Amino acid sequence: MDTPLTETPVRGRKGRPRKFEREKALRKALEVFWEMGYEPASVSRLCEAMGVNPPSLYATFGNKSSLFLEALRFYEKTYWQSPANKLMSEPDIRRAIAAYFDEAAEIILSPDNPCGCMVVTAAVNISDSETEIIRRVREIREDTRKMFAERLRAAIKVGQLPPGTDAPALAGAFNALLEGLSLQAKSGLFQSELKAMAACAVRMLPESPRG
Amino acid sequence: MDTPLTETPVRGRKGRPRKFEREKALRKALEVFWEMGYEPASVSRLCEAMGVNPPSLYATFGNKSSLFLEALRFYEKTYWQSPANKLMSEPDIRRAIAAYFDEAAEIILSPDNPCGCMVVTAAVNISDSETEIIRRVREIREDTRKMFAERLRAAIKVGQLPPGTDAPALAGAFNALLEGLSLQAKSGLFQSELKAMAACAVRMLPESPRG
């Protein structure tokens, strides 16, 4: 990326100074996109939340689509990198899956954030003309599935799962459950309920050969 | 309902005769809503698919919202009543769940229909102002979860599942998986792959006390 994510208003620059901080505005835009999805989040609503007028938005972030893509990058890095790392580094497959789904439930149903997953919300009902967003969202979802598959193959290799385990299918099921949970998170249930659902994920793992 | 679902153009009636069959037009509208969701399906696009001009659409179906609700009723009855009945009538819980998810995979990824589930597609990114649609969609999703829960309680009662089984959580997980699968169905995979994922559902059931 050419523009750094953190940037305080530069004082030593020519021209009229910004009235807002770029990153704070981006966070506000993220909140709106996260809650509403891409198309229902109108530019005027974004502007209102960001405390900015349309011309400033376009001068700073390009257009609505590029603003969304940048918010999406920020979202991924900020919220999903940590659970992904834990999933891949925790040696026990059962604990790895359990921890991942538990943390996922915390992300998608936290009092500090909008409910659900921004990627899932954006994946549905996106206009065909937004090819770049479609491409990026598909990529992210695909990466998540691949991550599950890779983690499962590793567990098979070390004998934590039976050799006959259908890793691609199971990875797909985990991905489906994860995205399904993010839909449930928008239905006004308690985090404890969502966590109880998420805890069912580990049960999909086949019994290990040594007990 | 006041209007019957099937209705052939009545010949013995006064006035200029209809150029289209009501049910066929409704089916076409269903296809569009199923594929695109509620708001992205514009009236002009619906009219094009239905072979009808806007005034005819409004005279026949009221408005866009009521057209959607009627298409939704038709959808439910036509596609989801059969698997639901089988789920509740099949005595063995494992076979019941397996059959349900297998048939669900056939519905949401059939060459004859749009991919995914219309209810799920409509549940995401629906405007707050469409209160009636929101209410109905929430009701349907809630009913599905209750159906799972009821079926699980019955299985516990007859000893097919351990008494300590957390039926509400498991029902929620099944519902999440089902809706998640409907999202995967839109990603261009083969039905065989989707069915392999769906087959993972039964493994979330706890081992029965008698083996």
Add this chain to the structure above:
DNA sequence: ATGCTTTTTGTATTTACTGTCAGAAGAAGT
């Protein structure tokens, strides 16, 4: 200090598309 350049701000507008409908003309039965 003063004028020039640079950048952002605010207002107000443009273009395109949305759901919905009024009104006139067409096509049937009585």
Add this chain to the structure above:
DNA sequence: ACTTCTTCTGACAGTAAATACAAAAAGCAT
């Protein structure tokens, strides 16, 4: 001929994303 119902053309009001334009506010050179 008259009534009844559906057809089509065209338009309405509302909202969307995106921008033109001029005023405002900073640094810099003289």
